[in-house]
Amino acid sequence: MLPAPGSGCRRLRPGLSGPREDVKQRGKDGMPLRHKDLLGLEYLEREEIELILDTAVPMKEIFTREIKKLPTLRGKTMVNLFYEPSTRTRTSFELAGKWMSADVTNIATSTSSVVKGENLKDTARTLAALGANFIVIRHQMAGAPHLVARTVTASVINAGDGRHEHPTQALLDLFTIRERLGRIEGLKVAIVGDILHSRVARSNIWGLTKLGAHVTVCGPRTLIPPEISGMGVEVTCDLDEALADADVVNVLRLQLERQRKGLFPSIREYSEMYGLTRKRVEKCKRGVLILHPGPANLGVEITEEVAESQNAAIHGQVTNGIACRMAVLYLLSGGGKPSEVSA
Amino acid sequence: MKLALKGGRVVDPRNGLDGTMDVLIEEGKIVAIGMDLGGSLGPQDGRVLDVSGKAVLPGLIDMHVHLREPGREDEETIETGTLAAARGGFVAVACMPNTDPPLDTGAAVTFVLSRARETGHVRVLPVGAITKGLAGVELAEVGELRKAGAVAISDDGHPVASSRVMRYAMEYASMFDIPVISHAEDVELSAGGAINEGYWSTRLGLPGIPAAAEEAMVARDILLAELTGARLHIAHVSTAGSVDLVRRAKERGVKVTCEATPHHFTLTDAATAGYDANTKVNPPLRTERDVEALRRGLADGTIDAIASDHAPHTAEEKEVEYELAAFGMIGLETALPLAITELVKTGVLALGQLVERMSYAPARILGLDWPGLVPGAPANITVVDPDASFTVDPSTFASLSRNTPFGGRRLFGRVFATVVAKEGSVEIWTAPEDAARS
Numbered sequence: 001m002l003p004a005p006g007s008g009c010r011r012l013r014p015g016l017s018g019p020r021e022d023v024k025q026r027g028k029d030g031m032p033l034r035h036k037d038l039l040g041l042e043y044l045e046r047e048e049i050e051l052i053l054d055t056a057v058p059m060k061e062i063f064t065r066e067i068k069k070l071p072t073l074r075g076k077t078m079v080n081l082f083y084e085p086s087t088r089t090r091t092s093f094e095l096a097g098k099w100m101s102a103d104v105t106n107i108a109t110s111t112s113s114v115v116k117g118e119n120l121k122d123t124a125r126t127l128a129a130l131g132a133n134f135i136v137i138r139h140q141m142a143g144a145p146h147l148v149a150r151t152v153t154a155s156v157i158n159a160g161d162g163r164h165e166h167p168t169q170a171l172l173d174l175f176t177i178r179e180r181l182g183r184i185e186g187l188k189v190a191i192v193g194d195i196l197h198s199r200v201a202r203s204n205i206w207g208l209t210k211l212g213a214h215v216t217v218c219g220p221r222t223l224i225p226p227e228i229s230g231m232g233v234e235v236t237c238d239l240d241e242a243l244a245d246a247d248v249v250n251v252l253r254l255q256l257e258r259q260r261k262g263l264f265p266s267i268r269e270y271s272e273m274y275g276l277t278r279k280r281v282e283k284c285k286r287g288v289l290i291l292h293p294g295p296a297n298l299g300v301e302i303t304e305e306v307a308e309s310q311n312a313a314i315h316g317q318v319t320n321g322i323a324c325r326m327a328v329l330y331l332l333s334g335g336g337k338p339s340e341v342s343a
Numbered sequence: 344m345k346l347a348l349k350g351g352r353v354v355d356p357r358n359g360l361d362g363t364m365d366v367l368i369e370e371g372k373i374v375a376i377g378m379d380l381g382g383s384l385g386p387q388d389g390r391v392l393d394v395s396g397k398a399v400l401p402g403l404i405d406m407h408v409h410l411r412e413p414g415r416e417d418e419e420t421i422e423t424g425t426l427a428a429a430r431g432g433f434v435a436v437a438c439m440p441n442t443d444p445p446l447d448t449g450a451a452v453t454f455v456l457s458r459a460r461e462t463g464h465v466r467v468l469p470v471g472a473i474t475k476g477l478a479g480v481e482l483a484e485v486g487e488l489r490k491a492g493a494v495a496i497s498d499d500g501h502p503v504a505s506s507r508v509m510r511y512a513m514e515y516a517s518m519f520d521i522p523v524i525s526h527a528e529d530v531e532l533s534a535g536g537a538i539n540e541g542y543w544s545t546r547l548g549l550p551g552i553p554a555a556a557e558e559a560m561v562a563r564d565i566l567l568a569e570l571t572g573a574r575l576h577i578a579h580v581s582t583a584g585s586v587d588l589v590r591r592a593k594e595r596g597v598k599v600t601c602e603a604t605p606h607h608f609t610l611t612d613a614a615t616a617g618y619d620a621n622t623k624v625n626p627p628l629r630t631e632r633d634v635e636a637l638r639r640g641l642a643d644g645t646i647d648a649i650a651s652d653h654a655p656h657t658a659e660e661k662e663v664e665y666e667l668a669a670f671g672m673i674g675l676e677t678a679l680p681l682a683i684t685e686l687v688k689t690g691v692l693a694l695g696q697l698v699e700r701m702s703y704a705p706a707r708i709l710g711l712d713w714p715g716l717v718p719g720a721p722a723n724i725t726v727v728d729p730d731a732s733f734t735v736d737p738s739t740f741a742s743l744s745r746n747t748p749f750g751g752r753r754l755f756g757r758v759f760a761t762v763v764a765k766e767g768s769v770e771i772w773t774a775p776e777d778a779a780r781s
Contacts, residue, residue, distance in 0.1 A: 042546075121662055141664040142548035143618030162666070164548030202548060225545035 032331040037149040037156040040165035041206035049207055053175050055327035055335075056320070062099060063319060072330055073102035078134040079127050080106045081148075082159070086138055088294060088318065089159050089169070093136045096325035102134070120144060121151045128152040134329065137161070155332045163197050168328060169293050170203030172321040174211065176313050177248055179320070180289050185212035190242040191233075192274060193252030193301055194223045196263075200293045204250060205231050218242035219252075219274060222263040239274050243284050250291040251276050254301045267300060276302045281311060289313060345369045345389030346762070346769060347380065351399035351726060355716040356695035357703055366399060368722040371764045375718055392773070394726050397759050400698050401715040402434030402723030405675060406705035407499075407524075407578055407602060407650035410436070410467070412458060413451075414443025419655040419743050421455065422462035426741040427653070427675040429772035432758040434723040435466035436653075436675070437709060440477065441500040447472035449487035456492050464770060465763050466723075468709060470524060473498045473512045479505055482515055489519045494709040497524035499578060502560055504530060509564065513573035522574040522600070522708055527560035527585070528626065537666050539612040539627040547615065549665060552627050558584040565592040568599055576708055577601035579652050581626040583636030590645040600708050602648040605674060605681035606748070608637040614748060620661045620668035621748040624654070638691045647704040649697075651678040655744030673742050677749050683729050683756030694729065721764035731757040 032051050035043060062068055078097040080090050090106065097104040107127075109118070120139075124147075127135055135156050137145045142162035149156040160166040177184055189208050195201045195217045208215050209232045216234040217224065218241075229235055236242050243249060254270065264270050281288065290302075290312040298304040307314055346368040353364045353376065365380040366373060369389075405428060411419040419427075421438075428436045438455065440446030446455060452469045459467035471488030475481045477498045485496055496516055502525070503509040509525075516523050533556035538544050540551025561577055565588060568575035580586060580601045592599045606624060611631050615622045622628060640646040654671025661668050682701065686692040692700065702725075706713030714720040735752045737745040761772045 119659075120664060139664070141666045143665045146618045147662075147664060162548050163550075199548060202546070226540055226551065227542040228545050230542040231546060 032335065036153070036332070037145070038167055038328055038332065039145050039149060039156065039158050041167045041170055041203050041210070042165065044210070046210045049171070049174070049210060052171055052324065052327050052331060053178060055331060056171075056175050056323040059326040059330070060320065060323035062326075063323070068099045070100050072335065073097065073100040073333060076102045076133040076333065077131050078102045078104045078136065078329070079130075079132040080104065080136045080159075081109070081123070081127065082107065082138040083109050083144075084138050084140050084160070086159070088321070089138065092318070092321045093157075093159060093325055096322050096329060097134070099322070100326055100329055102329070120147055124148040124151045128154055134332070157328060157332070160199050162199065163202070164199050165203045165206075166199040167203050168321065168325050169200050170207040171324040171328070172317055173204055173250060173291055173293075174207050175320045175324050176291060176317050177289060179316075180313055181247060184208065187213045187247040188216070188245050189213050189248040189250065190216045190218055190246040191250045191252065192218045192239060192242060192276065194254055194258060195219050195228065195252070196223045196225045197255065197258070198252050200252060205233055209233070216242050216246070220264050220270070223258070239280065240283070243280060246284060246288060248289045248291065249276065249284070251296075251302045253293060253295065254297055256297065256300075271300050275300060276306050278303065278305050278309075281306055281309070287311070291317060294318070344768065346722075346771065347389065347391045348394045348399055348724065348726065348760075349391055350393060350395035351397045353399045353716060354694050354698060355401050356698060357401075357715045358717050360716060361695065366716065366724065368762065368769060371722055371766065371768045373716060373718055373720050373722050376716055392726075392760060394759060396730070397726050397728045398694060399716070400694075400725045400727065401702045401713070402761070402763070403432050403679065403701040403725045404435045404437070404705035404709070404711075405431075405433045405651050405653065405678065406437040406648055406709060407604075408436045408438055408653040408675060409441065409655065409671070410438040411442065411655055413454065417743070418657055420462070421458045421467060422464070423741055423743045424653070424655070424675070425459070425462075425464040425467060426772075427673075429464045429761045429763065430741050430758060431675040431677070432679040432725040432727055432761055433465055433675065434725065434761060434763045435468055437468040437470050437494060437705070439470050439497060439499040440472040441498075445472050445477050446470070446488070446493070447475050447477065447483040449484065449491035452488055452491035452493050464772065465761070468494045468711075470495045470497050470499070472496065473503055473523065474508060477501050479503050479508060482508070482512060485515055485519060489521060493521070494711070495522045495524050495576065497526065497578065499524060499526045502526050502528040502530060506563060506567065510567050510571060513567055513571040513575065517571060517573040520574070521710065522576040524576045524578050525560065525564045526578050527557050527564060529556045529559045532556035532559065536627070537623060538615045539629050541612060541630060543612040543615055547618070549615070554582040554584055554629065554633070557582055557626050558588060561585045561588045565589070565597055565599055568592075569597050573598065575599045579604050579607065579626055579650070580637070580640075580646065581607045581629050581633060583633045586636045586640040586645055590640070593645065600647040600704070601645075602650040603637045603641060603646045604650060604652045605678045605685070606672060608634055608641065609681055609685050610748065618665045619748060620663065620665050621672060621746050623665060623668050623670055624652075624672050625670035638686065641686060641700060642691050642696075647700070648708065649678065649682055649700045650705070651675055653742075655742055656746045657744060661746050671746065673740070673744050673747050676740050676742065677735060677747060677754070679725075679727060679758060680733075680754035680756035681749070683727070684754045687729060688755055722762050722769050723764050724762040725758070726760040726762075728757050728759050729755060731755070733757050
């Protein structure tokens with residue numbers, strides 16, 4: 001049984017600031033995460049990332065139970081505040097919260113309300129007044145979760161902010177790699193596709209490099225953001241070069257409207273140059289692990305044949321996502337280290 | 344009414360002054376500068392300000408501010424903006440025409456000047472629009488603007504996208520010998536951008552504004568100045584490439600001048616890391632290399648002037664998602680301290696050179712008669728203590744707005760007094776006593 005988390009919400013510091021006072025007092029051993037929020041893997045130490053991954057292991061065992069329910073977050077309220085359409089991330093958070101006995105509410109706000117000037121701080125204060133302990137936010141603009149985290153004392157979890165970060169997606173990718181390959185340190189990971197607009201790429205880069213993997217990003221020059229090598233990655237526009245010695249290939253979804261903006265000439269040419277096909281996979285290392293955050297444009301960045309192959313872990317990623325999100329909720333609510341977790 | 348500034352270090356390179364002297368002022372004019380003049384002045388004759396240990400400079404001019412009146416009096420007014428200017432050590436400000444309505448008619452310029460006479464604390468120099476409604480299509484009535492008192496024309500905030508319109512604007516303005524101030528930005532390249540394009544835009548996932556968006560326009564406008572022979576002034580240069588373009592244009596005799604802001608020579612795009620929208624400014628904060636280039640340009644005179652681009656915005660316009668936040672930061676009350684801290688204290692500029700960049704150069708570019716500290720000249724004087732430090736506290740600002748990233752920063756260069764010449768008298772702003780002690 002998982003122990004009940006620390007009582008009450010004493011957490012006050014937004015994720016960008018220094019360690020929580022109570023953490024300092026109890027030392028790293030006693031309290032798992034330094035921040036009240038999860039705004040990005042950028043802000044986590046290696047040990048914190050590993051702790052989340054370790055905690056997700058017993059969480060995943062809950063899947064095998066007949067009754068998928070833990071009392072951990074009983075009496076806690078979690079609000080999913082989604083300014084962008086999302087099915088899998090929102091559902092995943094919703095199930096993670098429900099299986100831990102939180103009261104979960106979804107707020108879907110259309111893009112137009114942001115443009116109309118709906119005030120995010122005001123919305124955040126309203127949610128706090130309604131008693132939200134967790135605010136899970138998906139927003140089309142980078143830094144929006146940071147603004148919410150500065151405004152309220154609730155724990156804010158970034159479920160994707162613009163092109164910036166999608167930390168729980170990267171956590172589930174890391175978890176899946178560790179589960180399938182047994183380690184992350186020393187692995188060679190290629191991230192392929194629209195790096196420029198990808199929050200998944202950025203969170204993966206932070207997580208993978210902190211855990212000691214070697215990362216190469218690959219895509220057409222127009223979709224590679226400037227000076228990304230400063231984040232500690234190799235850059236190539238040649239897919240075959242990126243795949244040559246990769247242990248893991250993370251294929252990003254191509255937003256088809258990028259073509260209309262003139263960033264590349266045609267879907268056909270993109271697919272030809274950057275699509276992951278069986279032929280290309282056959283030239284990779286044996287046992288190469290293929291990830292995709294979904295939903296995939298089958299036949300564009302990845303063929304169905306590859307996506308459904310033994311090398312791909314795409315469906316496993318979805319279940320692992322719930323486990324990782326449960327781990328995040330558990331740790332942010334003050335839960336102890338995984339040795340205390342006896343599932 | 345007489346005024347004596349006693350025992351300060353008078354620094355005026357144009358008039359060859361650098362030494363401890365008294366300055367005697369009467370009926371709005373400087374009447375004498377020399378040793379121990381104040382001694383002859385008894386308390387019944389007028390006011391004596393002991394300025395020993397402080398620098399006495401020709402009055403500073405901020406040639407690029409937004410006073411927001413008419414139209415956005417919730418952000419700033421001519422009254423509050425000019426009080427902020429006085430507190431910041433400025434005796435005059437040039438205000439940009441992107442008000443509502445814009446300063447694209449003689450009547451609008453007349454309105455600003457009359458409000459400045461009624462409520463202003465320092466001299467206000469209106470900049471008229473280049474095009475009607477700042478729309479970039481038809482020329483504004485530049486002759487009327489000039490007659491009403493505009494000192495330059497600019498569509499600041501908006502670039503003149505059409506090369507043809509900019510060419511005509513330059514040719515037309517040259518009839519009146521006023522500069523065309525260019526807000527250099529290729530909006531095709533900058534569109535949607537929030538911060539400098541580079542490592543930090545990549546890391547933060549914010550859309551970037553490449554240096555080339557500015558430099559392409561700087562290059563175009565230099566070529567048009569060369570074609571037309573007009574006087575071109577480039578506002579807020581922010582990149583190493585822009586400095587280089589101006590330097591080479593000056594070498595071949597193009598009539599081009601430019602300014603740099605304190606935030607661009609102080610901060611880099613790393614300041615945007617926490618998504619604090621007070622760091623969002625246009626042009627954006629650039630890289631270390633650009634900051635270095637601006638400092639070199641200020642030192643060698645490629646950059647003629649320092650101007651704040653004081654751009655007040657309400658909290659509601661700033662406390663939102665970074666990409667939705669308004670561009671701009673206030674600067675009138677931090678510009679001189681930042682210049683002293685970042686340029687004078689670091690040895691980039693001598694105090695005399697700072698006087699060039701913040702007083703004589705803006706006056707020359709805007710066509711003002713600016714004799715400096717000589718008997719007979721209007722008493723426009725800035726008194727600052729370059730060695731006194733203070734902590735920036737935006738809550739004490741005279742400006743109606745608080746959008747600065749410099750709150751909490753320790754700066755040298757506390758303004759002690761600002762003397763502004765008016766008709767037959769002076770208006771004096773002096774630092775409050777409590778601040779003087781802290």
